[in-house]
Amino acid sequence: MIKKASWGIIILITILIITFWETLAYGVRQAKGQLAITLNTQPIEEVLLDSTVADSIKQKIRVVQEARVFSFDQLGLERSSNYTSYYDQKGEVALWNLSASKPFALEPYTWSFPILGSFPYKGFFDPERAKIEMDELKAEDYDVRVRPVSGWSTLGWTSDPILSNMLERPEGALAELIIHELTHSTLFVKDNIEFNENLASFIGEKGAVLFLNEKYGKNSASYFEYIIGEEDHRTFRDQMLLATRKLDSLYKSFDESVSDSLKSVKKHILIDQIMNSTDTLHFHDPRYYQIFHSGRPNNAYFMSYLRYYSSKDSLEALLVDQYDNDLKLFIEGMKAFHE
Known part of the structure; x- marks a missing residue:
């Protein structure tokens, strides 16, 4: 027996x-x-005492420390040991992100993992592995995208370090990234990546403004630089969200009588129009006009804007109407609702 x-x-x-x-x-x-x-990794205390480390790196590490404390004390994000160590990437990309979408629908390809749930993207520490899986998805006619990742959250499985490539960002963008990732380690709803990423993006941006105002004031160069950058980012992402609505309408207009070759032609014509539309927008940073010079974006690219920013207006309304524009109360409300 x-x-x-x-x-x-x-x-x-x-x-x-x-x-x-x-x-x-x-x-x-x-x-x-x-x-x-x-x-x-190295404890940040050691890095700050190391005479061989550039002062510019030490200054950015201190910004991370301050943003971290601000997140805990002023925003009520979950306290953790995240960002108390430093990893030198030596200029190399540490992680690559793969995402995919159906060719004629804004529907993501998803991967399922035990305990963690389903994700519309997949991370790779080995770029060759990412390329192999990207090619497999391409062979199945998916639109695919592989991009480098500058920061990620392990959701409490490990203590997340400061990555050296993070420190290439201006202070405001760096603070936003830290607050974004600490939001993930505070609240992460299984099988709802769009909510998680929208919420973290929203809190990251709002929190960065509050952090810079407290640290430098609204008349400071750092505050002004971030606000101007956010104006450009908002202009571009609003255009991309409009593009997703146009693409969605096009795809839904296709019926069984439309061949895949005709679908592809109509899709490419619309995407070309979307690419050219950026010339009609006003940006402070001229690099925005060059974004599509490296190639035509696909559905996987446009899906990323839905994943990170599609709920921004509704979250903004919720913050103002129900939480009196108090970000800490808003975060407490989100945590309570999803407990």
């Missing part, structure tokens, strides 16, 4: 390993990549 039960367990485990082998292998690779970073 015992031997039969033992064989039954062995057979069951074998079946599970075979069934979930790809997911298990991916999990092991990700754990190794994260561990390689974790084992090569």
